Amino acid sequence: MPETNAGFFGADLDPGEGRLRLAVQRSGRLTDDTLGLLHAIGLDFESYGQRLFSHCRNFPLSILYGRDDDIPGYVGHGTVDLGIVGRNLIHEEGVQVEELLPLGFGFCSLIVAVLRDAPYASPDELRSRRIATSYPNSARRYFAEIGGSPEIVTISGSVEVAPSLGLADAIVELTATGSTLLLNDLRPIHTVLESQAVLVANHAAVADAAKKANIDRLLMRVDAVRAAKRYKYVMMNAPESALPAIRRVVPGLKAPTVVPLADPGWVAVHTAIEEDIFWESIEKLRGAGATEILVSSLEKLML
Ligand code: ATP
Ligand code: ZN
Numbered sequence: 001m002p003e004t005n006a007g008f009f010g011a012d013l014d015p016g017e018g019r020l021r022l023a024v025q026r027s028g029r030l031t032d033d034t035l036g037l038l039h040a041i042g043l044d045f046e047s048y049g050q051r052l053f054s055h056c057r058n059f060p061l062s063i064l065y066g067r068d069d070d071i072p073g074y075v076g077h078g079t080v081d082l083g084i085v086g087r088n089l090i091h092e093e094g095v096q097v098e099e100l101l102p103l104g105f106g107f108c109s110l111i112v113a114v115l116r117d118a119p120y121a122s123p124d125e126l127r128s129r130r131i132a133t134s135y136p137n138s139a140r141r142y143f144a145e146i147g148g149s150p151e152i153v154t155i156s157g158s159v160e161v162a163p164s165l166g167l168a169d170a171i172v173e174l175t176a177t178g179s180t181l182l183l184n185d186l187r188p189i190h191t192v193l194e195s196q197a198v199l200v201a202n203h204a205a206v207a208d209a210a211k212k213a214n215i216d217r218l219l220m221r222v223d224a225v226r227a228a229k230r231y232k233y234v235m236m237n238a239p240e241s242a243l244p245a246i247r248r249v250v251p252g253l254k255a256p257t258v259v260p261l262a263d264p265g266w267v268a269v270h271t272a273i274e275e276d277i278f279w280e281s282i283e284k285l286r287g288a289g290a291t292e293i294l295v296s297s298l299e300k301l302m303l
Helices: 002-009 031-040 068-077 087-093 136-145 179-183 203-207 209-230 240-249 275-288
Strands: 020-025 053-055 061-066 082-086 098-102 108-115 130-133 151-154 170-175 186-195 197-201 231-239 257-260 266-274 291-297
Touching (some): 020 031, 020 209, 068 082, 068 087, 068 197, 082 087, 087 108, 087 197, 098 209, 136 151, 136 170, 136 186, 170 186, 197 209, 203 209, 209 275, 231 240, 240 266, 240 275, 266 275, 275 291
Parallel strands (some): 020 061, 020 082, 130 151
Antiparallel strands (some): 053 061, 082 197, 098 197, 108 186, 231 266, 231 291
């Protein structure tokens, strides 16, 4: 739809060859992490104010700010090439887009929940009951899969109060920590979908060689920033005799870097350790004879 594109991006920002258009949530739960990620991968753009779109100064990318509910449609119809949105909304809108990468934020689950004392143990028992939800398509599709056709009541906010008000027997709703469920005396009985923010692409954009080249450049940068977050850079001093034991604890990405120190018989070891096993590894390193252990964060890591 070229008219729509001109409306969003203006004639002067008409996408040139390979130029990408990315839709992100303007203001909501995903906004800070999304903009943080785009800045972390080195994109230079203005994100403040009520602007509808901005233009990267150092990458062939324009960013459209919109309601999250609209993003799946924008990407599916090709109004934009890329979008960052919760997987739950891709599922809800049922659009055909390509999921390029999960982004590691905006974690939540779409669950079926009932009142704590309600006599339902599984969604099977709700197949012909009444369900309140703000995700009617996802709810209907889920119950159809288990052979049910409950009455679906679509509510756009505060779905969690529906059961205690007697408006519904159960809800299908998003939860991250479960605290809103607890507050409303609700008990989850099934997870329909695990969600997080994802980078999605329009199929035609991925099939366009010039756009694909720029999409790959973006993906490489996102991977580097995300990989860097998983690792710490660790430097330590150790007697040379401790090296075999140290190497068993920290194999390094390939092998650790070992540098001789001015003191004879001593070396400095540099390596990267995964966050998940960080403290465990540090304890083992000390046990193996490492001293003066220095730890720093990585900014980017190209594996
Ligand atoms: P918009 O004004 O853009 O339509 P919204 O109010 O519909 O925003 P938000 O509440 O900002 O949407 O949620 C955006 C996304 O954040 C959700 O689609 C979901 O992927 C994710 N999310 C993470 N945790 C939660 C949660 N506890 N409840 C709802 N959404 C969550
Ligand atoms: Zn929304």
